Amino acid sequence: MSGSLDVIGLGPGAAHWLTPEAMAALERVSDVFGYGPYVERIAPRPGLTLHASDNRVELDRASAALALAASGRQVAIVSGGDPGVFAMAAAVMEALERGPAEWRALDIAVLPGVSAMQAAASRLGAPLGGDFCVMSLSDNLKPWALIERRLIAACDGDFALAIYNPASRARPQPIHDAFRVLRARRPPQTPVAFARAIGRTDEAVTLTTLAQADPAIADMSTLILVGASTTRLVARPGQRPFVLTPRSYEAPR
Amino acid sequence: MSGSLDVIGLGPGAAHWLTPEAMAALERVSDVFGYGPYVERIAPRPGLTLHASDNRVELDRASAALALAASGRQVAIVSGGDPGVFAMAAAVMEALERGPAEWRALDIAVLPGVSAMQAAASRLGAPLGGDFCVMSLSDNLKPWALIERRLIAACDGDFALAIYNPASRARPQPIHDAFRVLRARRPPQTPVAFARAIGRTDEAVTLTTLAQADPAIADMSTLILVGASTTRLVARPGQRPFVLTPRSYEAPR
Numbered sequence: 001m002s003g004s005l006d007v008i009g010l011g012p013g014a015a016h017w018l019t020p021e022a023m024a025a026l027e028r029v030s031d032v033f034g035y036g037p038y039v040e041r042i043a044p045r046p047g048l049t050l051h052a053s054d055n056r057v058e059l060d061r062a063s064a065a066l067a068l069a070a071s072g073r074q075v076a077i078v079s080g081g082d083p084g085v086f087a088m089a090a091a092v093m094e095a096l097e098r099g100p101a102e103w104r105a106l107d108i109a110v111l112p113g114v115s116a117m118q119a120a121a122s123r124l125g126a127p128l129g130g131d132f133c134v135m136s137l138s139d140n141l142k143p144w145a146l147i148e149r150r151l152i153a154a155c156d157g158d159f160a161l162a163i164y165n166p167a168s169r170a171r172p173q174p175i176h177d178a179f180r181v182l183r184a185r186r187p188p189q190t191p192v193a194f195a196r197a198i199g200r201t202d203e204a205v206t207l208t209t210l211a212q213a214d215p216a217i218a219d220m221s222t223l224i225l226v227g228a229s230t231t232r233l234v235a236r237p238g239q240r241p242f243v244l245t246p247r248s249y250e251a252p253r
Numbered sequence: 254m255s256g257s258l259d260v261i262g263l264g265p266g267a268a269h270w271l272t273p274e275a276m277a278a279l280e281r282v283s284d285v286f287g288y289g290p291y292v293e294r295i296a297p298r299p300g301l302t303l304h305a306s307d308n309r310v311e312l313d314r315a316s317a318a319l320a321l322a323a324s325g326r327q328v329a330i331v332s333g334g335d336p337g338v339f340a341m342a343a344a345v346m347e348a349l350e351r352g353p354a355e356w357r358a359l360d361i362a363v364l365p366g367v368s369a370m371q372a373a374a375s376r377l378g379a380p381l382g383g384d385f386c387v388m389s390l391s392d393n394l395k396p397w398a399l400i401e402r403r404l405i406a407a408c409d410g411d412f413a414l415a416i417y418n419p420a421s422r423a424r425p426q427p428i429h430d431a432f433r434v435l436r437a438r439r440p441p442q443t444p445v446a447f448a449r450a451i452g453r454t455d456e457a458v459t460l461t462t463l464a465q466a467d468p469a470i471a472d473m474s475t476l477i478l479v480g481a482s483t484t485r486l487v488a489r490p491g492q493r494p495f496v497l498t499p500r501s502y503e504a505p506r
Contacts, residue, residue: 090382153410
């Protein structure tokens with residue numbers, strides 16, 4: 001039997017966002033690779049080997065999974081969210097590009113999932129209801145100058161913004177720099193939401209404004225949503241307001 | 254029993270992308286509203302009333318669903334893909350904003366789904382592996398000048414691009430204008446993919462370059478992916494190459 005590699009998105013925290021396609025693949029494979037907390041979400045069963053690895057070793061993990069698939073095993077790599085959005089699909093393609101030619105003949109499939117921005121947006125109403133930009137703030141893999149250029153471009157285009165990887169213990173500064181860029185270009189009352197661990201038991205949403213936001217509350221599990229010029233609140237009695245970025249640009253009221 | 258409204262994402266075409274959360278909600282509700290082809294995907298059952306409506310009446314559909322929920326029914330509105338991405342979540346919030354105050358006290362939830370860009374990206378490898386912009390090319394709801402400004406900003410920021418609603422019979426021109434904007438700013442060899450009806454039986458992917466792309470092949474069911482400056486192909490024997498936008502900006506080879 002020839003080997004295969006499924007690059008699987010588990011969705012954000014909750015099991016009820018795991019697609020039937022991903023579930024079926026996880027029942028079929030012999031080996032699952034992934035960052036520890038994601039692999040922990042996979043139910044053990046006879047015949048399934050779990051290979052948990054550390055964060056920030058994505059390329060090594062992808063190469064190990066490809067090598068095992070090349071030996072004839074049915075392998076999965078799991079990501080939280082969608083593997084195509086700041087997750088393992090790109091690492092697998094990079095490993096494929098660098099690896100032995102025979103890896104390219106493997107049966108490789110990417111299985112999409114609900115990404116963190118969608119889970120966060122769903123809690124808030126429709127903050128990404130118009131055009132938007134999706135950015136990672138990690139400067140591990142790209143220079144800060146590029147991140148800044150992209151934040152400025154997002155403001156120039158009046159896009160709403162979904163920001164992944166805003167901060168970690170090793171990278172406390174970029175989120176503060178990013179807010180400095182945004183505050184110089186967007187009105188102070190622009191709605192901003194910090195959505196942390198959506199779908200997990202410790203889920204938390206902080207809805208605030210660009211002026212009042214405290215970037216220091218962002219961590220590795222936080223997804224930040226920043227409104228466009230048209231983004232506004234829809235008040236609700238006794239509940240957090242919804243956030244609406246309308247579909248139309250000159251929104252009738 | 255007080256009424257509720259679930260704004261549900263069905264995911265792209267295939268049932269294997271429908272989340273368990275969405276499935277459970279569809280089993281619970283009394284009424285389902287939506288554009289005809291999406292409502293057709295819902296299995297009929299006793300006690301469930303289906304309300305199919307035409308495309309481009311999103312606000313009327315949202316208001317009708319909210320009014321029925323206000324009468325005490327358990328109502329769902331379905332979208333293909335993710336309701337938060339160019340779909341019904343924004344229309345519901347807009348209807349809520351304009352409607353009677355009592356609608357705001359309803360139990361309203363948005364249930365995320367896999368969006369078309371993620372299904373398309375999954376077929377192609379990792380075309381959205383770095384920062385990217387998500388745009389609708391429909392000029393029904395926003396002026397062309399804004400669309401052009403955003404395309405230019407996306408190029409200024411060297412974002413990859415996911416383009417929804419590139420063309421329809423009534424709007425054949427904007428996609429040609431958009432390619433003119435992109436071709437003036439991105440290299441001719443930039444990878445471009447037209448992903449049509451992903452997850453449906455008539456699924457089709459055309460992988461080409463910015464120079465060689467024929468925008469006329471795009472229709473209402475097409476999602477277009479446009480690479481950033483770093484986007485490249487990973488060749489495979491006897492198969493379509495993968496498309497890789499690497500996570501790092503100065504990608505080692």
